[in-house]
Amino acid sequence: MQIGILIKLSIPKSGLSQGLETFLTWSGVGLTGALVANFLDQQADLAYAAYYTNAVNDAVGYNFWILLAVIGLLLFSLSIPLLYFSPKAPRIQVIDRLLRRLSYTFFLVAFDEGSLMIGILLANLLHTSEKMTLLATKSFLFSNVGLFAILGLMFINAFLWLLGESIYNRDDQYCSGLVNLLLKVPLKYLAPLYLSFTGIGLYLLVYQ
Template identity: 65%
Template sequence: MNIKECSQRIIPQSGLGHYVETYLTWAGVGLIGAFVATTLDAQADLAYAAFYTNAVNDAVGYNFWILLAVIGLLLFSVTLPLIYLSLHFPRLKLAVDPLRGLSYIFFLVAFDEGGLMIGILLANWLHISDKAALLADKSFLFSDVGLLPILALTVINSFLWLLGESIHNRNTRHYSGLVSVLMAVPIKYLAPGYLGGASLVLYLILEQ
């Protein structure tokens, strides 16, 4: 299997169209919101008034985004072996399906929040206004907003979408994409790979 075939197989059933549409929607909300906030604050009588811009700054919930992603990853790590077991013990599906849906919800909300932050960060990077500068204490990642941190956030956020849409599709109620590929891997490779990956994720979470 070449790289092209592999990349096509890991794409969730919802498709890249859903990914692009959702990303553009939330990033657009952040970008337009920052522009409107700047415009409204520019009309304020007091030069230092930045009520709406502060509201935009408050929307950059980097720590909350991390929390949502961490919960999603933990649920994903717990659910993945249960999905495999449910292939051999169908009764487990009664417990697995709600867990898949819950993991999907956290990934979905994290992805939306990430898209919103990316839009706001893009507005800041494009220098829509000096007032739109994000607070330096939000995070080390955003203390000096540049294109590379924005691209890094975009890649990480895209991975959250991939995991969420792969483990649960809200229309078919089934898993697809990456999870389907993993379920087809022989257990002699899947088990050590899962243990190694889950251990790494847990270590990174605990080390923060």
């Protein structure tokens, strides 16, 4: 019962419907674009021609998605301490709001980019051709992309959306959901938890 309550409280104020709509829009664009590109390239006279499939792969990048997520996480890590102490120190509220807005922006752009990428991978899974498989392998840095890999990407991508919408709400410019839950944790527990996760995250980023 408590787990259900925590899950409900971790949902951002914007609600799940907005995130789902955005995901379906961008993944639909990626899926449709990849399938249409593959169909058009199959009509080419030259067997190795892959002009439109190349265009689809140029539109999205796995490394760029990671970069956006990393920047969002770094800004998120900087925002949490400021957000925690901002009620007691009004002078830092402006900086706190700016960092949270930037973190929100990078997370949501990463979510859009990730949704587009997932759509392309789904197209590759549903309608595999030699051209598309080769280019997808080159673009996404892994081959034989299966359903479980795509589901894993969907989970990570959804978590980025959750962090972004939780750290900043466009209506009241404050936090909600998961971040709101974190702020209610006593400082003696929150500080070690924050330092541990931030330290591990920085180590993984520097020594990737």
